[in-house]
Amino acid sequence: MHAEAVAGVVDRVINRYRRDPTCMLQILREVQEACDWIPPEAIDRMQAMLGVPRTKIEGVAGFYSFIYTEPRGKYRVLFSDNITDRMQGNRALMERLCNNLWVERGKVSEDGLVSVGKTACTGLCDQGPGMLVNNYAIGGLSLERIDEIAELIRNKVPLADWPAAYFKIEDNIRRADILLNADFKPGEALLAARARAPSDGLNASNMRSWREGLPSGIGGPGATLDEIKRSGLRGRGGAGFTTGLKWEACRNAQLKAGHQRVVVCNADEGEPGTFKDRVLLSKCPDLVFEGMTVAAYAIGATRGFVYLRGEYRYLLDHLNAVLANRRRQNLLGKDICGLPGADFDIEIHVGAGAYVCGEESALIESLEGKRGTPRNRPPFPVTNGYLDQPTIVNNVETFAAAALIALNGGEWYAGIGTKQSAGTKIISVSGDCERPGIYEYPFGVSIRQVLEDCGATDTQAVQVSGPSGICVAEDEFDRIIGFEDIPTAGAFTIFNKSRDMFEVARNYVHFFQHESCGFCTPCRVGTSLLKNLMDKLHYGSGSPYDFAEIEKLNQLLQSMSHCGLGHTACNPVLDTIAKFRPAYDKRMMQQDFTPAFDLDRELSSARQMTGRDDAGAHLATEHGGQS
Amino acid sequence: MSYTFTLDGKVIPFVDGQTIIQAASAAGVFIPHLCYHPEFKPHGSCKLCTVKVNGRHTASCTMRAAPGMVVESETEEINAERRALTQMLFVEGNHFCPSCEKSGNCQLQATAYHLGMMSAHYDHFFPNRAVDASHPEALLDFNRCILCSLCVRASRDVDGKNVFGLSGRGIKTHLIVNAKSGRLADTDFTLADKAAQVCPVGVILKKRQGFAVPIGERKYDKAPISQTAETTEGR
Numbered sequence: 001m002h003a004e005a006v007a008g009v010v011d012r013v014i015n016r017y018r019r020d021p022t023c024m025l026q027i028l029r030e031v032q033e034a035c036d037w038i039p040p041e042a043i044d045r046m047q048a049m050l051g052v053p054r055t056k057i058e059g060v061a062g063f064y065s066f067i068y069t070e071p072r073g074k075y076r077v078l079f080s081d082n083i084t085d086r087m088q089g090n091r092a093l094m095e096r097l098c099n100n101l102w103v104e105r106g107k108v109s110e111d112g113l114v115s116v117g118k119t120a121c122t123g124l125c126d127q128g129p130g131m132l133v134n135n136y137a138i139g140g141l142s143l144e145r146i147d148e149i150a151e152l153i154r155n156k157v158p159l160a161d162w163p164a165a166y167f168k169i170e171d172n173i174r175r176a177d178i179l180l181n182a183d184f185k186p187g188e189a190l191l192a193a194r195a196r197a198p199s200d201g202l203n204a205s206n207m208r209s210w211r212e213g214l215p216s217g218i219g220g221p222g223a224t225l226d227e228i229k230r231s232g233l234r235g236r237g238g239a240g241f242t243t244g245l246k247w248e249a250c251r252n253a254q255l256k257a258g259h260q261r262v263v264v265c266n267a268d269e270g271e272p273g274t275f276k277d278r279v280l281l282s283k284c285p286d287l288v289f290e291g292m293t294v295a296a297y298a299i300g301a302t303r304g305f306v307y308l309r310g311e312y313r314y315l316l317d318h319l320n321a322v323l324a325n326r327r328r329q330n331l332l333g334k335d336i337c338g339l340p341g342a343d344f345d346i347e348i349h350v351g352a353g354a355y356v357c358g359e360e361s362a363l364i365e366s367l368e369g370k371r372g373t374p375r376n377r378p379p380f381p382v383t384n385g386y387l388d389q390p391t392i393v394n395n396v397e398t399f400a401a402a403a404l405i406a407l408n409g410g411e412w413y414a415g416i417g418t419k420q421s422a423g424t425k426i427i428s429v430s431g432d433c434e435r436p437g438i439y440e441y442p443f444g445v446s447i448r449q450v451l452e453d454c455g456a457t458d459t460q461a462v463q464v465s466g467p468s469g470i471c472v473a474e475d476e477f478d479r480i481i482g483f484e485d486i487p488t489a490g491a492f493t494i495f496n497k498s499r500d501m502f503e504v505a506r507n508y509v510h511f512f513q514h515e516s517c518g519f520c521t522p523c524r525v526g527t528s529l530l531k532n533l534m535d536k537l538h539y540g541s542g543s544p545y546d547f548a549e550i551e552k553l554n555q556l557l558q559s560m561s562h563c564g565l566g567h568t569a570c571n572p573v574l575d576t577i578a579k580f581r582p583a584y585d586k587r588m589m590q591q592d593f594t595p596a597f598d599l600d601r602e603l604s605s606a607r608q609m610t611g612r613d614d615a616g617a618h619l620a621t622e623h624g625g626q627s
Numbered sequence: 628m629s630y631t632f633t634l635d636g637k638v639i640p641f642v643d644g645q646t647i648i649q650a651a652s653a654a655g656v657f658i659p660h661l662c663y664h665p666e667f668k669p670h671g672s673c674k675l676c677t678v679k680v681n682g683r684h685t686a687s688c689t690m691r692a693a694p695g696m697v698v699e700s701e702t703e704e705i706n707a708e709r710r711a712l713t714q715m716l717f718v719e720g721n722h723f724c725p726s727c728e729k730s731g732n733c734q735l736q737a738t739a740y741h742l743g744m745m746s747a748h749y750d751h752f753f754p755n756r757a758v759d760a761s762h763p764e765a766l767l768d769f770n771r772c773i774l775c776s777l778c779v780r781a782s783r784d785v786d787g788k789n790v791f792g793l794s795g796r797g798i799k800t801h802l803i804v805n806a807k808s809g810r811l812a813d814t815d816f817t818l819a820d821k822a823a824q825v826c827p828v829g830v831i832l833k834k835r836q837g838f839a840v841p842i843g844e845r846k847y848d849k850a851p852i853s854q855t856a857e858t859t860e861g862r
Contacts, residue, residue: 040807055779055792055805062794062803354796371793376671376689518774518800519672525715528798529749556711559684560674596750 003041009034010045021050022387024060024369028067029310029352033134036076037068063371063517065119065353066135066310073108073115075153080130082121082272083507084430084493090129093146094118100150114153120355120511121272122311125430125493126172126437134159135313138166167314171279172437175453177424178416179280179287179400180440186286186329189294189406190337193224196409220339224298225251228402230410232422236397237266237358238465238489240421243402246392250382251299253390261301262391263292263344265399266363268309270355271466272511273491276426277396279438281308281315284400285322289346291399293336294406295392296344304346305386307363310353319348355515359563360393362517373519374563397426397490417443421482429454431462431494439492441481448477456494461501461580463493467508468568471501471575501580502587505572506534512569523566526557530570532596537587539601541594547577547584632696634678639692647687647698648676657853658700659709659738661716661827662775663688667784670776673716675709675738710742718749719798721756721770722828728837729829731845735773737852756801761812764834771828772802778831782822790816802830 001009013030017023024046031042043057050057061067068076079085079094094105098116103109106117124130127139133149136159145166152162173180197220229244250261265288269277280288292304308316323346326332336342349367351357357366361375364386385391394402401423405413414422421443427450430436434455441450451459462472464481465488472479472486479485495504513531518524530553533546554570561567577584600619607617631638634651641650646669648658662673671689678687679699687700699705716722716735724730759767774793779802782790790811794803806813816822823831842848846855 044807053789053792053805054807055789055794055803058803059792059794063796065796371796376669376686378691514797516797518795518797521672521674521712521715521773524774524798524800525719528719528752529715532750552711556708560677560708560712562671562674 001035001039006035006039006041007045010042011049014046014049019049020369021052022367022369023349024050024052024057025064025067025352025366026349026369028057028061028064029350032067036074037071040069043069059371060369063354064310064351067352071108071112073113074156075114075159076132076134077114077116077149077153078119078122078132079117080120080122080124080128080132081118081507082125082128082511083504084125084273085121085129086503086507087431087499088129090118090141093129093141093143096143096146097150100147101153113156119311119353120270120515121274123269123275123278123309124169125273125275125428127170128430132311133162135310136167137169137311137314139169169278169282169314170437171283173279173283173440174429174435174437175439175441177440177442178404179397179424179426180283180438182284182287182404184284184287184290184403184407186290186326187331187337189290189403190297190331192408193227193294193297193406194220194337194339196220196223196227221251221298221300224294224406227405227410228298231401231405231413232410233398233401233405233413234421234483235395236401236425236489237395238271238469238487240483240487243394243398246382246394247295247299250301250390250392253383255390256388259387259389260303261296261299262386262389263295263299263301263304264360264363264367264386264391264393265292265304265306265346265396266358266360266393267312267396268307268351268355268358268363269312269396270309270358270515271468271489271491272508273428273430273463273466273493274489275428275430276438276490278312278315279428280396280400280426281312281319285319286326287400287403288396289323289326289399290331291401291403291406292346293331293344294402295394295399297336297339297342299390299392301392302343302345303386304344305367306346306348307357307367308348308350309357310351313350316348316350323348354517355511356517356563356565359565362563363393364391371517373517395489418480418482418484420484425481425488425490427481427488427490427492429492429494431492432456432459432496432499433494443482444480446478446480447472447486450481450492451477451494454494456496458496458498459494460497460499461495461504463495463504463572464488464491466491466493467511467572468564469571471504471572471579473579500583501576502537502583505576506538508572509534509569512565516565516569517563520560520562520566522556522560523562523569526553526561526566527569529553530557530573534573536596537584539596539598540587540589541596541598542584542587542589543591543593544588545593550574550577630692630694632692632694632698634698635701639698641692645692647678647680647690647692647696650692651687651700656700658687659741659852660688661734661738661773662777664777664825664827667777667780667825670780673712673773673775675712677705677708679705706742710744711748713739713742713744714746714748716773717744717747718751719754720772721751721753727771727829728832729771731840731842731848733829733847734827734852735771737847737855740847741852752798759804759809759811761810762816762834763812764818765811765816765823766832766834767802767804767811768830768832769802772830773828774800774802775827777825777827778802778822781825782816782820785821788815788820788822790814790820790822 234240357372366372513527660676669688756769
């Protein structure tokens with residue numbers, strides 16, 4: 001692409017984003033959609049038009065996996081590399097595509113046409129193996145489909161002309177409850193919230209409450225907040241903070257001049273094995289947007305964001321259409337539902353392949369167009385969030401639940417689930433079972449029940465809540481999903497007895513190493529050391545010494561790390577050591593220390609260069625593992 | 628208003644808004660640190676200054692002091708953790724103290740001595756980082772960068788130039804300079820910049836000055852870092 005053409009693209013995109021540097025990531029993403037990468041000329045132009053230093057633009061571009069400052073090919077293929085994708089044979093498929101296209105993994109083909117690599121879980125575990133082509137998701141890969149895709153790429157068929165069936169992502173809802181069964185009409189929850197306020201209170205609220213705290217129960221916003229508190233709703237992102245308290249703290253936070261309150265929907269669902277937010281956004285976007293609007297009404301916010309993970313780029317146009325429709329129906333915009341002063345609108349920002357942005361303060365940094373590094377806390381987002389304004393960040397599922405609470409009342413909601421865990425939980429089920437997909441249960445359901453319902457047999461372990469969660473063995477299957485026992489963001493990854501739990505943990509450790517933001521020393525270096533130790537065990541050079549090192553690293557990561565990523569990075573390893581020790585023991589060829597260096601393995605690049613891989617090209621070793 | 632908290636049993640006075648490390652420094656108590664510098668906004672990334680506050684680990688450079696806090700710092704447990712972090716920084720980059728021009732003036736080296744670090748312990752990563760010698764006055768040896776971002780903050784907040792920035796992610800995080808070529812010579816950097824003076828290790832080096840002061844007579848050769856005034860200067 002010529003420099004002038006690039007400048008034209010950049011101008012168009014930047015003007016659409018009001019020349020606003022806080023939209024830097026969105027601008028980079030859209031420029032890349034037009035140019036296939038971010039050429040230096042594009043950065044020149046951004047620098048001039050946005051008035052920001054080059055270091056800032058390159059710093060942001062360099063942080064996100066899906067932004068490329070070097071050419072990556074017209075077709076950028078990324079295979080999902082979650083453990084479930086591996087179990088479904090993604091490696092062989094990737095090799096097949098590379099062979100078909102005569103391209104090396106991780107490199108760009110010599111004609112610049114295509115690059116093939118891997119990425120973290122794409123959220124298609126119930127219909128894997130999955131891949132992204134230029135950030136558009138394709139599920140259900142098979143050898144036939146891979147051959148077809150190679151043909152399409154070779155013939156340079158534009159992505160828009162590929163068979164639509166490839167891009168069809170299924171919802172796979174297997175069990176629905178109040179959320180997924182909701183017979184919900186857009187606007188209902190807002191009208192119910194409005195009706196709940198006494199008429200004199202409504203007036204009072206219209207006069208002064210939109211931006212100010214009001215005594216409990218007086219006025220529409222106060223009544224809505226009371227219902228949320230009464231419901232006992234806790235955040236569905238995993239941590240389980242009480243939603244009512246969060247909203248109240250934000251509403252009570254002082255506003256500085258020119259500031260407004262902000263509602264953020266965290267749709268950066270990056271935890272491997274989780275895909276329930278994808279289904280909620282695809283099946284009931286109105287419920288989610290209405291929940292955000294209810295929140296805005298309750299706390300007095302005027303601006304809303306959905307932070308949508310880059311892997312769900314394919315949902316963007318549909319979601320924007322739903323938003324446009326809501327604006328037409330006066331469910332967004334000015335004086336929503338005829339309530340004077342109730343002004344609120346929602347903008348969607350799309351991520352670009354950084355798991356850490358699911359952490360709320362990193363998400364806010366990313367929304368501001370920066371590197372997604374978690375902030376120092378306190379202060380917390382409820383008082384100093386987006387552009388230093390009071391901000392609530394809630395999960396997609398939390399907002400969907402909030403809409404139903406506004407509609408049906410807090411008492412109704414509190415009556416579902418258990419004492420400490422009100423309501424229902426949507427679980428993304430994948431791995432070794434007959435019916436992977438989405439299951440919504442009232443809180444308190446046992447792991448055994450879920451396993452039965454999804455047709456899992458011969459189960460060895462379940463990883464609940466993804467790698468940062470807990471690995472549960474057979475003797476714990478009667479434990480329940482709920483904040484009183486096993487809290488979860490919703491992932492349920494099932495492993496039958498044929499699976500090697502060491503390799504499961506190793507896959508997760510690679511994930512954390514790749515996704516560490518690099519800000520703090522313990523996580524940046526510690527996850528890399530941990531990965532090297534797990535690889536050392538994999539290659540057969542493990543010893544009890546390495547176990548001790550892993551335990552020490554875990555302590556260090558837990559006590560010194562800046563954020564939750566570092567705190568939990570060792571969890572899968574420690575859980576599997578504790579519960580599946582034989583998987584580790586069988587890799588212990590040595591009882592004493594063994595160095596990681598393996599002469600034969602070091603010769604692999606020489607073998608590749610010479611094209612030789614016969615027995616004579618190998619050094620005999622006692623414990624050669626395979627890569 | 629003036630209050631107090633205790634640090635390893637010692638009563639430390641502080642005023643509103645002070646962080647733990649600020650109050651401790653003012654009281655003459657040393658807490659190891661690398662990314663913290665009294666003249667700049669705290670960053671909280673190296674984690675060397677981590678202490679236990681009421682039993683919980685937290686970085687003392689970002690944590691505001693509060694009345695009655697019970698802070699632990701010089702304990703065997705915390706120093707062992709700090710030592711491990713220092714070892715991590717040593718294996719992450721390429722640090723060859725005996726041949727480094729900054730030896731004796733280097734905070735990383737002095738901190739390692741302070742913490743009794745006897746070996747790197749972990750396997751070295753041996754990253755491949757090219758040196759940038761393009762600038763007439765200064766040399767950038769990225770091999771020693773510990774990503775403290777002091778040069779980034781100094782250039783942005785004091786010099787108003789934004790010569791430095793961080794790019795990449797995770798273990799691939801790296802220092803960049805503000806030029807399309809990526810070379811320091813093509814920026815407006817000068818030795819008069821604050822950014823030229825804050826590097827706690829040997830990344831930003833003044834040319835033709837190497838070994839002007841012999842090793843053995845340098846800052847931390849004379850007194851350990853725990854007894855040296857709160858500054859990162861000293862070449």
